[in-house]
Amino acid sequence: MENSVDKHILFESFSGRSTPLRKQQIEDWLRDPENIEPYYEWLDEWERANPQFIPDTATALTRIMGQEEAVSQLTASRRKGRGLSRIFRSRLIAAVIAALALVTATYALKNILLYRSMSTAYGETRSVVLPDGSLVSMNANTTVRYNRFGFGKTNREVFLSGEADFTVTHSGSQPFTVNTDKDLKVLVLGTRFTVYTRGEKATVVLREGKVQLQYQEEKKEQRLELQPGDLFTANKGAKTNVRHIANPENLSAWKDHEFLFDATSLSELAGMIRDNFGLSVHFEDQALSERSISGSFHADTAAELLDVIAQLLNIHYTIREGTVYFSE
């Protein structure tokens, strides 16, 4: 039987003028997931045509953006300032973001190709050879940008957000620089290393060769040379830290969709799942977040990884609306 529900039928039902027969018809129609979107589209249209009241949107927006949490997540950089300086800083950052957005918009719409930009989706990893022969392996949810003109000739600068592993070719005079959005720069002269810069944390791990880091600490520019096996960590509001690790290659295992854990707690893992698969994580019981796992696993998708975790710890998980719920 042809079952078509149109806007008129839905509007009547929203206004409470529906017969039981019509209700059944709408319910059948909604069984097709395709129709969920039109349902909300028409609900929105109906609500706009019949408003109960008109709230003060501008005030509400100011109030919601004023919430400390929102602000800190918003600028997602540096430690929280107070009062004016924070406002100034967020404005400054907004200006920088706006400038970047302008560049992106120009790029997108006018096709002026100043930068070449490569991105990976959630769950995707990809390796790309740069014009100078250097190899970049991007982890999921990562963007690497570099100058379209002159790269390898007048400069070797790349801009990173996310996580990527670099194998840089040696080039006598031309240093290779990785810029992050954190006041952290990595200067290279031919080497293999991994840079991670997401949210409030940045790490660099060096496998071979030598790199120099430039970063800000206590308002001063710091320089630091890493030796192979060094893991450098910078965290918002905490002191930077360098320690030597035995197997630096483990930190780039994601290149082969390998996940390596060494007494890694579920709460640390939650951050990784968010970064790589775009899923937030919720623990039904906080004690769960402290349980930890060790070992190396191969997983191509979030579901494969979650299945392994669930089996190992003998716990359950469900995914609803982009959130993973772990339970006993």
Added chain:
Amino acid sequence: MKEPKQSSGNNPLRIAADKDADDQALLMDNETFIRIMLKDDPEKGFAVLFKKYYGPLCSHATRFVYSKEIAQDIVSEVFLNFWNKRLFESVASTFRAYLYTAVRNSAYNQLKQEFGDRLATTPEPVEDVDPQSILLLSELMTKIERTIETFPPQCQKVFLLSRYEGRKNREIADELQIRPKTVEAHMMKALSILKKTLSDYLK
């Protein structure tokens, strides 16, 4: 499992590469536009999304909770959650569908806490959408309106001033020229009728 949506529809670069830029500006619907903005400049994109949907969502929420204040709190919370958890990066449906679903569900939870069986009040996270619960919510909306229509005129007036407008009992008493005790009595009556008629829906 539900993979986060990464279709070509929300990749600005891919769109530009496919089509002529001028055409594209017209073809892009609001949703796509906001998605692109949220990617390029999250703060600004969020502000645009907020301005577009805050009003209608608040209006919609009042149909359930019958209070401007509670409605605005619910909608603000939904937006805050959307921002803090960076859901704009992972929501698989349109933002519109997500926002309406989330607001309706939390309005429902609010009613459950206020008028439902107190013992059974465990606010649940936003559930998967199934046709029955979507319809149940729309029906609940109508039911509440019908119920309020059946209140005696003075009782209805008091209820709307108090609950909907958030006015104080004393102000209402002054305005309607009745005793504060009478205002209280009207409210008690209104709320108990609501509780009784809505109990089937709030299990």
